[in-house]
Amino acid sequence: MKGNNLTSPLLSTCPFGLDEYRDELLACIQPFVLRLNSFQLKPLFLLSGPRGVGKGDVIRNVAERLGLNLFIVNSSELQGGSAGYTEGKLKHVFTKARKVAPCIILLGNIEVLCRDKDGTEDTRAVSSFVSEVEKLFQETKTFPVILVATCNSKNGCASAVFPTLARLFLHVIHMQSPDELQRTAMLQWISQKCGVSVNADLSHVAAQTSGFIYADLAALVSHAVRNNFKRMKVTSCDEQNSPDVALSNADFEEALDIMHAAYSEAIDAPKIPKVSWNDVGGLSDLKEEIMQTIMLPLQHPGLLATGLKRSGILLFGPPGTGKTLLAKAVATECSLNFLSVKGPELLNMYVGQSEENVREVFSRARAASPCIIFFDELDSLAPNRGKTGDSGGVMDRVVSQLLAEMDGLQETSHLFVIGATNRPDLIDPALLRPGRFDKLLYVGISEDKESQLSIMVALTRRFQLRSDVNLKDVVSLLPDKVTGADLYSVCSHAWAIALRTEIHNLMHGGSSMPSAVEVGVEDFREAIINLTPSISEEDLAYFQKIRDKL
């Protein structure tokens, strides 16, 4: 793609994927440039969107296309602690702008304008701004001056701007995070702009960059170029001998790893867990089933377009049977970030806050996608509506919010939801309908020696076992019905007993502390004697009844 220069030098300043916003702004400004403004309206426009979405580039491109000068001023430069200062600064800026007319004044970060120290609206500053703007347009007779302000906002809406200021604008353009197609176009444009060719599947890269905006994609390409230089061992270059750079899939993969890691650090976002299949004993049928559900949309994103309904997975069963462990292992295996949320953590006494928390979880996961959201104790978050008896109907609204978010998942192939509960019978049936948590999987206790052995093997993987230990013999000492958590307790107990013995020997004339604690068969025996299985026969009968019912 190198040398595939853009045909129009004007087009080159507007990233592909932002053209719809550019055209919208162009259409707004053109009548004023052509003096078709018979209603004496003031040409004030507002562009809002997340920081780095490409607002400046859109305005720059419009100015170039219309042959207007661009006069850039940041609102924070106009803030000086008093309304008088803002007024003086504004006068100065507008006088200078008039001198370079025809022009666009780009007033950046308008959300900070007219804000006093404690963040509230400074009404005097607002009225100075309004009157200075009035004067600007009254006194500009010869060539047009257009004012385009920008506002940083997470969700693209301009609510951060004080309503008195927002009312001044003739039209507001809300710039959203780009979709997959737009991201592909942007990556292509940024690479061309950097003068590098691309031997990678950009649509595949774009699919892995959900939540990225223009500035993130530019950083991604620059990381990819650096990776390429490292791979090709480019040490020095000058204008004449600049190396031929062809970015490969591997360059982008590495760059994505760097970006995802940096992003996770910055916002404490979910990360890929470090639980391998070797850490999970038994449960092989469940592993297979979950992997298939998750891998299918990842490997064939096109299937979603054909109307295939995505489903969430609900793991249910007694406590301590490895539901969380299983979900983490799937995330590790598929290289997915893992966002674990305990149902009760999201509930809040303030009106509307619990629903907001649910929304926030999904938006955090979307920003970190590909991602698995793991809802532990789902029954506490989504109980049967109308049965909970909370006076304000909070739970009903939380369930409705959860349903709305789950339905929204159909559009993405990179977000998965796994729920876990000990009480599936308490969950609102609406959540178990097709397209939501419609795959119910029972995670039970270990009832046969074979599955107990495989869990013991997984749990003692990092143990130093004495030569007298045969795990089969250890397993034969176990009660018939135990959970993974019971076995974990046996292993950790045995290790603690072994450690205690080592310390005792050391204090009574032993030579020196060995580098690792060696666990012997006696240690396991003692730990097993002290074990009380966490699930009783009645509990088990109850879980089996629910399982048969579902």
Ligand SMILES: Nc1ncnc2c1ncn2[C@@H]1O[C@H](COP(=O)(O)OP(=O)(O)OP(=O)(O)O)[C@@H](O)[C@H]1O
């Ligand atoms: N199949 C297994 N293989 C290895 N370890 C297991 C297994 N099942 C459970 N464990 C051990 O038990 C611990 C608790 O398991 P986990 O938290 O996954 O259970 P859970 O079913 O999610 O429990 P809860 O319903 O109480 O949330 C794990 O950290 C792990 O050490």
